[in-house]
Amino acid sequence: MKPEGTFRQRAKEALADKELRGNFRRAMDSLMVKRANQFSDVDEWTRLRSLGEAVRKRTLEKLPDLLEKLETNCKKNGIQVHWAETTDEANQIILAILQRRGAKKVVKGKSMVSEEMHLNAFLGEHGITALEADLGEYIVQLAEQMPSHIIMPAIHLNRRQIADLFKKKIDGFEYTESAVEMTAAAREVLRREFSEADAGLSGVNMAVAETGTIVLVENEGNGRMVTTVPPVHIAVTGIDKIVENLEDVTPILSLLPRSATGQDITTYVNMISSPRKEGEKDGPEEVHLVLLDNGRTRIHADPETRQTLQCIRCGACMNHCPVYTKVGGHAYGGVYPGPIGKILTPQIEGIEPYGDLTSASTLCNACVEICPVKIPIAQMLVRLRNEAATGCPESSVKEAGVKKSTVEDMVWKGWSTSHSSPAAYSMMTAVLGMTGNMMPKSAPMLKEWTSVRAKPKFAKKSLHRMVKKLGVDDE
Amino acid sequence: MAGIQLLQREGVRVIYPQGQSCCGQPAYNSGHRADALKVARQQVKLFKKDIPIVLPSGSCAGMMFKHYSELFEGDPLEKEATEVANRVFELTEFLVHVLKVDLKDKGEPVKVTWHGSCHSQREMGVREEPKELLRQLESVELQELKREKECCGFGGTFAVRQPEVSAAMVEDKTKDISDTGASAVVSGDCGCLMNITGTLEAKQSRVKGQHIAEFLLERTDEA
Numbered sequence: 001m002k003p004e005g006t007f008r009q010r011a012k013e014a015l016a017d018k019e020l021r022g023n024f025r026r027a028m029d030s031l032m033v034k035r036a037n038q039f040s041d042v043d044e045w046t047r048l049r050s051l052g053e054a055v056r057k058r059t060l061e062k063l064p065d066l067l068e069k070l071e072t073n074c075k076k077n078g079i080q081v082h083w084a085e086t087t088d089e090a091n092q093i094i095l096a097i098l099q100r101r102g103a104k105k106v107v108k109g110k111s112m113v114s115e116e117m118h119l120n121a122f123l124g125e126h127g128i129t130a131l132e133a134d135l136g137e138y139i140v141q142l143a144e145q146m147p148s149h150i151i152m153p154a155i156h157l158n159r160r161q162i163a164d165l166f167k168k169k170i171d172g173f174e175y176t177e178s179a180v181e182m183t184a185a186a187r188e189v190l191r192r193e194f195s196e197a198d199a200g201l202s203g204v205n206m207a208v209a210e211t212g213t214i215v216l217v218e219n220e221g222n223g224r225m226v227t228t229v230p231p232v233h234i235a236v237t238g239i240d241k242i243v244e245n246l247e248d249v250t251p252i253l254s255l256l257p258r259s260a261t262g263q264d265i266t267t268y269v270n271m272i273s274s275p276r277k278e279g280e281k282d283g284p285e286e287v288h289l290v291l292l293d294n295g296r297t298r299i300h301a302d303p304e305t306r307q308t309l310q311c312i313r314c315g316a317c318m319n320h321c322p323v324y325t326k327v328g329g330h331a332y333g334g335v336y337p338g339p340i341g342k343i344l345t346p347q348i349e350g351i352e353p354y355g356d357l358t359s360a361s362t363l364c365n366a367c368v369e370i371c372p373v374k375i376p377i378a379q380m381l382v383r384l385r386n387e388a389a390t391g392c393p394e395s396s397v398k399e400a401g402v403k404k405s406t407v408e409d410m411v412w413k414g415w416s417t418s419h420s421s422p423a424a425y426s427m428m429t430a431v432l433g434m435t436g437n438m439m440p441k442s443a444p445m446l447k448e449w450t451s452v453r454a455k456p457k458f459a460k461k462s463l464h465r466m467v468k469k470l471g472v473d474d475e
Numbered sequence: 476m477a478g479i480q481l482l483q484r485e486g487v488r489v490i491y492p493q494g495q496s497c498c499g500q501p502a503y504n505s506g507h508r509a510d511a512l513k514v515a516r517q518q519v520k521l522f523k524k525d526i527p528i529v530l531p532s533g534s535c536a537g538m539m540f541k542h543y544s545e546l547f548e549g550d551p552l553e554k555e556a557t558e559v560a561n562r563v564f565e566l567t568e569f570l571v572h573v574l575k576v577d578l579k580d581k582g583e584p585v586k587v588t589w590h591g592s593c594h595s596q597r598e599m600g601v602r603e604e605p606k607e608l609l610r611q612l613e614s615v616e617l618q619e620l621k622r623e624k625e626c627c628g629f630g631g632t633f634a635v636r637q638p639e640v641s642a643a644m645v646e647d648k649t650k651d652i653s654d655t656g657a658s659a660v661v662s663g664d665c666g667c668l669m670n671i672t673g674t675l676e677a678k679q680s681r682v683k684g685q686h687i688a689e690f691l692l693e694r695t696d697e698a
């Protein structure tokens with residue numbers, strides 16, 4: 001998939017929308033406070049976070065092994081396992097299951113991987129409707145948009161905008177901006193759909209290798225409905241969302257909601273370990289687990305890029321990102337926005353369409369500070385910038401080197417020459433001191449700089465000269 | 476300059492190697508490692524003496540402290556670079572923890588606010604030190620920002636690669652600053668200051684931006 005325009009163009013559009021900016025600023029400010037309250041005990045945070053990191057790192061080290069175990073144990077439990085290397089394959093697998101069952105209508109719980117696959121559109125082309133049952137996803141689907149956040153898909157809309165949307169799209173909806181009443185209206189629609197659906201589709205928060213269990217957390221109960229009411233349940237996940245055993249589940253169950261929304265724990269924790277067994281009154285007849293690669297094996301191959309796969313998709317990095325809080329999720333042009341999107345999307349989809357996302361960061365490290373599994377996002381951004389600018393063909397990063405620019409190479413060469421020779425450096429600062437202030441505002445780079453700022457002033461005398469005059473020793 | 480004078484006043488003998496230029500961060504952060512290394516090697520050679528290296532800018536300190544060991548991996552100067560990194564101090568941390576300064580305020584009552592740079596906070600771990608120094612000053616009222624930890628939007632080349640987002644970020648930052656009612660914003664990072672004061676100036680705000688070294692020196696100087 002190629003996004004429309006560049007990050008810069010999309011960001012510019014987003015910034016022009018004052019209402020959007022306000023929506024994000026307010027929402028993210030409050031999420032940051034909620035998370036901070038959860039982790040006010042620094043020792044507990046440090047301990048838990050190291051544990052979370054260790055669990056994810058160990059899993060990734062043993063990934064091929066654990067995936068085999070997962071398959072064996074799921075099968076033992078009666079869960080059917082499918083492997084897909086590409087999103088196309090994953091879509092075809094799901095279509096085949098649905099067609100075999102003659103399914104026409106699918107209800108969906110939240111799943112970012114299904115967004116990665118553009119599953120809804122694909123099923124639509126084959127005459128199958130997929131209805132989003134997570135409230136946020138439902139809103140986004142009604143609005144015919146993409147999620148703008150991985151945890152809160154409709155966070156870019158405020159109450160008034162949602163009320164307007166419901167008025168337009170839900171028959172018989174009486175205009176109200178009350179969150180409770182709007183939720184009730186959506187629930188009424190969704191309840192009807194649950195009972196009529198031929199299949200339920202969900203994401204996965206963790207798949208437990210040793211027990212063959214699918215763990216799914218959620219707040220609305222829609223996940224439980226989707227995975228229990230329809231006769232077929234299909235869960236899709238990336239091959240990275242694995243943990244070794246049930247013990248590994250606990251630190252992540254704690255880190256995830258506390259980082260994401262500042263909740264102690266999610267309202268629902270679903271542990272799915274088999275289809276309906278004989279004598280049981282509920283549950284689906286069939287449970288399928290679709291494991292999608294889509295570039296993850298390549299990312300996994302390099303120990304540095306592998307750290308990307310530690311992610312538990314809590315979304316906290318978005319909430320704390322000073323860029324995301326200004327431009328929102330759609331500006332990233334892909335499925336995963338914010339800091340994790342900046343490192344994940346270019347690796348999955350390639351540097352060519354998404355390499356510019358890596359420049360959308362000041363490397364302020366706000367995400368690194370709060371990431372519950374310690375992904376060094378800033379370091380990964382620098383690595384990807386390096387890959388984009390100079391990358392070699394054997395690189396594990398898709399399309400490394402495509403952003404190589406001779407002009408930029410030359411600029412940096414000139415910079416490193418002047419800055420590694422004291423004589424050249426002193427001449428350059430002297431020249432800048434004399435002429436720097438005469439540069440017009442329209443000079444390259446100064447033009448961007450002065451869009452909201454006054455022109456920088458170059459010191460007449462360099463610091464080197466002033467220090468010398470002060471009599472400070474030079475040794 | 477003010478940083479050097481502050482240290483000298485505490486009886487420290489300061490050496491300023493005239494051959495120094497830049498830590499290499501701009502090229503490093505842009506993905507141009509080879510160019511960053513070329514410049515960084517020059518600095519490492521200059522700072523071989525086994526004495527503390529004090530930097531008045533959190534971002535440069537963070538680069539040397541956090542990234543030199545990785546940048547120099549496999550380089551003939553790797554050992555020297557790691558030693559240099561271990562001797563790096565951000566100015567305010569040096570004043571507080573090593574010199575344990577006790578500042579006597581000589582200025583008029585004033586209200587200021589503090590902007591902590593991302594890299595001194597998150598790479599150097601310097602958060603409270605500068606505020607501690609400001610609080611030592613009797614007639615200075617410190618009004619903290621609502622979003623003290625949020626980036627001002629400078630980010631080196633970011634400001635020219637993503638000028639619109641950068642502008643939006645510094646807009647939020649300067650609004651936060653103005654809302655405190657302070658007459659000056661003090662910071663320890665030259666990049667942030669250039670960004671913030673440039674914006675305040677363009678807005679014709681009455682709030683002034685000042686480097687913490689300059690501010691401290693001005694408030695406590697005899698003259």
Ligand code: SF4
Pocket residue numbers: 310311312313314315316317318339340370371372373374375
């Ligand atoms: S990168 Fe870290 S903070 Fe961001 S979504 Fe993943 S786990 Fe959460």
